Amino acid sequence: MIDKEAADLLSQARDEFVAQWGAMGNAWGINRTMAQIHALLMTSDRPLTTDEVMADLKISRGNAHQNLRELTGWGLVRSVIRKGERKEYFEAEKDVWRMFCIVARERKRREIEPALKALKACDEQTRSLRGEKAVAFNRQIRALLEFVGQADSVLDRVSRSEGSSILPLLLKMLTKSKN
């Protein structure tokens, strides 16, 4: 009975985690179901099949399939084939630092870089324009460009650095330099 209770508590906690991770993904522009599947796989002690994901989250095959593919596309999930079995299994990258690096790189590639490119074009189109308004506009665009470019570089460097030890290190430095 104790075991059963413990298992209940565990699966309850896991359900809450899955829901919370889904909500968070949602707020940051990531499909809720995708984030939930990710949470599920991240906290699974073994690879799961599409059917298991369907059953666990109570979603359709199509939905499970599409989102598993998308997660695979991000590189957050790998498909595993077991010899002697037809079914395809899925497992998540569990190392939190590697997870972060994957997400950082992908969002950089998919969203920041195109935005940077557009800002650059905008800068070039107005750089040589005369008139107070044009000059002010170009100045603002360049300020944005500089900032986004720097943020992009920082993200790049951090996500390329080896260990996750970079984060505590950064923290220490920031603590020293300020208050």
Add this chain to the structure above:
Amino acid sequence: MIDKEAADLLSQARDEFVAQWGAMGNAWGINRTMAQIHALLMTSDRPLTTDEVMADLKISRGNAHQNLRELTGWGLVRSVIRKGERKEYFEAEKDVWRMFCIVARERKRREIEPALKALKACDEQTRSLRGEKAVAFNRQIRALLEFVGQADSVLDRVSRSEGSSILPLLLKMLTKSKN
């Protein structure tokens, strides 16, 4: 005629910027129209009225109103009242670093902190559970918790630091330490 052409080029560039900023906001979980209004005000040489925003973006009064309020709520936009005029004007924070700090703090408060709280609850609920599965689950949750907590702290420190000079500084340090 040259002036007219220059003005056309400018407003064309600005339209593109507004569209791009809207798309980027959208990808990061921010209402497209809200991001567009922000882009518009950010690149305006003077405060604008609700009617001007409506006309420029071709959106309804209700839509303009709601999103201007929301931007005000974020602290990215201020309302300006001119003496002798009934209309309310709106102007954006134009300093890019301050903009970043505002967004960082707000997203921290609205999304990261609740997630952290939920993760902590999840940790506590499973910390004392026995069994291989429960232990593995708790370990994973704690790894996430540690990471999100550290990222949160870094964001906090960076966004509290005075000048925008912190970013180039970080960059320099990261360049030295790696490759």
Add this chain to the structure above:
DNA sequence: TGATATTTTCAGTATTTATTGAAAATATGA
């Protein structure tokens, strides 16, 4: 090869989110 298991696709539908537009509320000036 045929039987069976599994994956993929996608038109149709549901759900969520964003927008409109007009009525109600509020503020201002005469």
Add this chain to the structure above:
DNA sequence: TCATATTTTCAATAAATACTGAAAATATCA
């Protein structure tokens, strides 16, 4: 106070996004 300008609200509607389920395609085994 009344007339007018302006802001606010919100039910109705539109648009965007996500999901379903079943048919088609593909893979595997005997």
